[in-house]
Amino acid sequence: xxxxxxxxxxxxxxxxxxxxxxxxxxxxxxxxxxxxxxxxxxxxxxxxxxxxxxxxxxxxxxxxxxxxxxxxxxxxxxxxxxxxxxxxxxxxxxxxxxxxxxxxxxxxxxxxxxxxxxxxxxxxxxxxxxxxxxxxxxxxxxxxxxxxxxxxxxxxxxxxxxxxxxxxxxxxxxxxxxxxxxxxxxxxxxxxxxxxxxxxxxxxxxxxxxxxxxxxxxxxxxxxxxxxxxxxxxxxxxxxxxxxxxxxxxxxxxxxxxxxxxxx
Numbered sequence: 001x002x003x004x005x006x007x008x009x010x011x012x013x014x015x016x017x018x019x020x021x022x023x024x025x026x027x028x029x030x031x032x033x034x035x036x037x038x039x040x041x042x043x044x045x046x047x048x049x050x051x052x053x054x055x056x057x058x059x060x061x062x063x064x065x066x067x068x069x070x071x072x073x074x075x076x077x078x079x080x081x082x083x084x085x086x087x088x089x090x091x092x093x094x095x096x097x098x099x100x101x102x103x104x105x106x107x108x109x110x111x112x113x114x115x116x117x118x119x120x121x122x123x124x125x126x127x128x129x130x131x132x133x134x135x136x137x138x139x140x141x142x143x144x145x146x147x148x149x150x151x152x153x154x155x156x157x158x159x160x161x162x163x164x165x166x167x168x169x170x171x172x173x174x175x176x177x178x179x180x181x182x183x184x185x186x187x188x189x190x191x192x193x194x195x196x197x198x199x200x201x202x203x204x205x206x207x208x209x210x211x212x213x214x215x216x217x218x219x220x221x222x223x224x225x226x227x228x229x230x231x232x233x234x235x236x237x238x239x240x241x242x243x244x245x246x247x248x249x250x251x252x253x254x255x256x257x258x259x260x261x262x263x264x
Contacts, residue, residue: 003065009023012058020043033209036214037198084164086167088147095138121157129149130179148172156183163192166196196208205225211224241256243256
């Protein structure tokens, strides 16, 4: 079980005057799906990159199970955290099966060969996402949506305690969005700490156990989706009119027709 604690995290890109992260303090807990919601340029991707040690904070700290992240080697981190970025492009024409085997690399020694267990994990993950038929396709021949699914599959086969996904359903149709969101829920039920960013308020509401809203480099509110995703909060962030309804007591937000000059 993994708990991530962030304390007073700050970050400024070199040459820029304003900080992108301005004293973020929060906790991500195990066995829960946390949605990170916020407008463009709110700091979501930057926060993820600091969590992954791609960027170094200018102040503050991150602890994983009580251990400061700076003390974790990249090998230790890759066994703990799997990452799905917003955009990625395979550099070589791997087959999907070969590409997913890269996700097993943290569990293999330098001279080790994949085992039957590694092969089984890949087959099970492809089946779970409904893409078993892609196994022998070359990654360079896939559609944008198919590529998105294999990026998520690679993170899942890594079998880490933490799963971080930056807008995981972008480019996906409704059926494949449902597959990915089910996989996210299943990962949390298995005890993983799951964090995903999204611009879709309704994905956050229906899938997440907790929502954290990041705006202007600060977490302005966090908690149960039913309490956090209010008309007042969302209108304050996005500055637009919304229509609210509820599904199983969870809020669903839609753009009001009034935004387009249409009367309800």
